[in-house]
Amino acid sequence: MKKHNFSAGPCILPQEVFKEASQAILDFNDSGLSILEISHRSPDFVAVMDEAQALALELLGLKGKGYKALFLQGGASMQFLMVAYNLLEEKAAYLNTGTWSTKAIKEAKLFGEIEEVASSKDKNFNYIPKSYSIPDEVDYFHCTSNNTIFGTQMKEFPSTASPLVCDMSSDIFSRELDFSKFDLIYAGAQKNMGPAGTTLVVVKEDILGKVSREIPSMMSYSTHIGKDSMFNTPAVYAVYVSMLTLRWIKANGGIKAMEERNQKKAELIYNEIDRNPLFKGFAANEDRSVMNATFNLVDESHKDTFDQMWKGAGVNGLNGHRSVGGYRASMYNALPIESVQVVVDLMKELEKKI
Amino acid sequence: MKKHNFSAGPCILPQEVFKEASQAILDFNDSGLSILEISHRSPDFVAVMDEAQALALELLGLKGKGYKALFLQGGASMQFLMVAYNLLEEKAAYLNTGTWSTKAIKEAKLFGEIEEVASSKDKNFNYIPKSYSIPDEVDYFHCTSNNTIFGTQMKEFPSTASPLVCDMSSDIFSRELDFSKFDLIYAGAQKNMGPAGTTLVVVKEDILGKVSREIPSMMSYSTHIGKDSMFNTPAVYAVYVSMLTLRWIKANGGIKAMEERNQKKAELIYNEIDRNPLFKGFAANEDRSVMNATFNLVDESHKDTFDQMWKGAGVNGLNGHRSVGGYRASMYNALPIESVQVVVDLMKELEKKI
Numbered sequence: 001m002k003k004h005n006f007s008a009g010p011c012i013l014p015q016e017v018f019k020e021a022s023q024a025i026l027d028f029n030d031s032g033l034s035i036l037e038i039s040h041r042s043p044d045f046v047a048v049m050d051e052a053q054a055l056a057l058e059l060l061g062l063k064g065k066g067y068k069a070l071f072l073q074g075g076a077s078m079q080f081l082m083v084a085y086n087l088l089e090e091k092a093a094y095l096n097t098g099t100w101s102t103k104a105i106k107e108a109k110l111f112g113e114i115e116e117v118a119s120s121k122d123k124n125f126n127y128i129p130k131s132y133s134i135p136d137e138v139d140y141f142h143c144t145s146n147n148t149i150f151g152t153q154m155k156e157f158p159s160t161a162s163p164l165v166c167d168m169s170s171d172i173f174s175r176e177l178d179f180s181k182f183d184l185i186y187a188g189a190q191k192n193m194g195p196a197g198t199t200l201v202v203v204k205e206d207i208l209g210k211v212s213r214e215i216p217s218m219m220s221y222s223t224h225i226g227k228d229s230m231f232n233t234p235a236v237y238a239v240y241v242s243m244l245t246l247r248w249i250k251a252n253g254g255i256k257a258m259e260e261r262n263q264k265k266a267e268l269i270y271n272e273i274d275r276n277p278l279f280k281g282f283a284a285n286e287d288r289s290v291m292n293a294t295f296n297l298v299d300e301s302h303k304d305t306f307d308q309m310w311k312g313a314g315v316n317g318l319n320g321h322r323s324v325g326g327y328r329a330s331m332y333n334a335l336p337i338e339s340v341q342v343v344v345d346l347m348k349e350l351e352k353k354i
Numbered sequence: 355m356k357k358h359n360f361s362a363g364p365c366i367l368p369q370e371v372f373k374e375a376s377q378a379i380l381d382f383n384d385s386g387l388s389i390l391e392i393s394h395r396s397p398d399f400v401a402v403m404d405e406a407q408a409l410a411l412e413l414l415g416l417k418g419k420g421y422k423a424l425f426l427q428g429g430a431s432m433q434f435l436m437v438a439y440n441l442l443e444e445k446a447a448y449l450n451t452g453t454w455s456t457k458a459i460k461e462a463k464l465f466g467e468i469e470e471v472a473s474s475k476d477k478n479f480n481y482i483p484k485s486y487s488i489p490d491e492v493d494y495f496h497c498t499s500n501n502t503i504f505g506t507q508m509k510e511f512p513s514t515a516s517p518l519v520c521d522m523s524s525d526i527f528s529r530e531l532d533f534s535k536f537d538l539i540y541a542g543a544q545k546n547m548g549p550a551g552t553t554l555v556v557v558k559e560d561i562l563g564k565v566s567r568e569i570p571s572m573m574s575y576s577t578h579i580g581k582d583s584m585f586n587t588p589a590v591y592a593v594y595v596s597m598l599t600l601r602w603i604k605a606n607g608g609i610k611a612m613e614e615r616n617q618k619k620a621e622l623i624y625n626e627i628d629r630n631p632l633f634k635g636f637a638a639n640e641d642r643s644v645m646n647a648t649f650n651l652v653d654e655s656h657k658d659t660f661d662q663m664w665k666g667a668g669v670n671g672l673n674g675h676r677s678v679g680g681y682r683a684s685m686y687n688a689l690p691i692e693s694v695q696v697v698v699d700l701m702k703e704l705e706k707k708i
Contacts, residue, residue, distance in 0.1 A: 003386040022379035032357045036549040073427040077586035195390040197551045197589035232431035235551035
C-alpha cells in the first residue's frame, strides 16, 4: 500500500532522492566504492560539500552577499549553544514562541543576560506574539520561524538594529523571504533539506569575532568557516543526501515553486479543518503554519474511529505532539498534495459516519 | 575492477552492511518507508538505537558493569571538549602521542590545568612514550589508543588512581582489551564501527556529576544518558549503519575473531616492509599499529612508479598523511586479507622491477 508520510521530522524526502541515495551506498559516482567508505577529503566528496554549500546560498538568494554556508553536526540543539558562544557578550533578546525557543533561551542564559521580549506561553503557544519591542543595545535578536509542535509560523520578521538570528529548522526552503534580513540562520536538515545528522548554518561573516571569550574550536563558527565545514570529519552521508535534496528543489523551480505547492496543500487541509464541524484548528488563524497543521477533534470520543481510519489508509505520522494532542499534518516540500487529499477525504468520511 | 580500500577513515565497512544499508534507504523493515523519512521516536528506530547501545556494551564486555553507551554527534573532536566540560575541575593529565592528542590537550586547556605527562613529539610521534608517571590527584588521565596518522598504537595502558579516559576512534572493536579498566571511551564511528556522523561514548556513570560548573545540555553526558541518546534527534542513519556493523562483528566471532584477522593482516604487511629493501617502516617496531601501517620508500625516486602500480591495481587510499609522507595501509576490521596481499605483491613486484 502507498504510504502517506506526515511525519514531523525526520520526514518525507523526494522519492528521486531516495533512489540516488540508495545507489550511492553501493557505488558512488561509478567509483566502485560506497559513499560510506570514501575519505571526506577525496575530490568526489569535497565536490559534494562545495555543491551543497553553494546550492544553499543560491536558493536563499545569498550568493555574494557576505554569507557562508556550513554543514555542521549536533542539530538545532547544538546551535542554541553555538549562537550564544559566538555572539553573546552581554545581553541578547529572544522571542519565545514554543518548545524550541524555550530551549534556546535556557542554553543562552549560561553565557549572558537574556531578555525575553515576548512569549505566547500564556496560551500554550498557539499564537505568535506581535507587539513587542527589541532593545537597541542587545548583541542579537533570536526567533524561531516555524513551531513544529504548535503549528504556528512567523509571517513577518522585525527589523532590528542588532543581528537577526533565526532558527528555521522546520521551514527553510519552503517559502520565499528576504533572507538577507537575517544575519544567522540555522536549520537541522531533517525537514525540508535532508536526513537527520547535519545542520545548515548560514552566517554573515561580519557579525563574528566580536565576543571576548575564548571559543572552543568545535563551537566556533570561524573555525568551521576557515575549513569549509571540514575542520573535522563531517556527516558525509547526511550532507550528500542534503545536496541531492537541494538539487531537487532547484530542479523543481526553487523556493518559489515550493512555496506555491506548500500553500495549496495548506489551504486544502485548513479549509477542511474550518469547514468540518468535527474538527477545530489549534493555532490562531493568522499564525497558522504552512508546514505543520495542528488540529483537534471537537469531541474526543471519535478518536479511536478516526485513528483506525487513517492508519488503515496508509497514513503515517498524523498524531499530534503530546503537548497539543489531536493531530498534526506535517506537509514538507516533498509531500505530494495527493497525500493531503487522502487525509481531507478521511475527515469528510468521518463526518458522514458520525 | 575490484577495489582494495585502504582509506584511513571514513573507511571500508563490510559488503553485507552496504547491501542492507542501501536497501533500508528504499524500504526499512518492510515498512514501505525509507529509514531516512521515519521519526527517530518511532518504535522501529528506537529498537535500532537500543540494539546499537546494547551491542556496543556486549562486545566490549561491559554489560552490567555500570557503563552507558551513547551515540552522539560531532566526532572525536567534540569529545575533546565534552570530556573536559564534564570531568575537568582543576587538573588533568594527558599523554601526547600525536595530532589528535595534541588537539585534545588544546581544547581541554580552556577548562583547567593540563599536565602533559609525556610526549613523543621529539621524534615526529613515531613511538609511544613509556616511562612516565601520572600524578595521583588529577581529575582524569587521557590517552589515544591508536594514532592513525603516525601508525603507532598503545599496547599497554597505565593503571591510574583517577579515571582513565581513552580516545579509541581508530581501533575500537579491533582487539581485545580489559575495557573495564577504562572509565570513559570515545570513538568516532568512521573506522571500525560505521559511517561518519556518529560517535560512540562509553562512560562509567559514577565518574559523572563531580564538576562544579554548569554544563550546557548538549555538552552534558548526563543529559544524553537521561534520554538514551535521544535528547535531540540523533544521526539516525549513521546509528543504523553502526548497528548493522556491530551485528556483523558479533556474527563473525566478536572482537576476538577481529583481532586474529587483524593480526594476520598486520604481520603480512609488516613482514614485507621489513624484508623489502626498498621500504622502511615509520613507527618504532614495538609500537606499530595493527590498524594503520605507515611506511616510506628508502629512495623517494621510486614514488611515481609505485604510485602508478597500486593505483592501476584498484588500490585506494594508500597515500600517507602529509605529516609522515610515504604510505599508510589502514587495515580496519572489514578489510579482507586479500587486499593486503595485493599491496604486498606490488611491493615485491617493485623490488623486481628496480
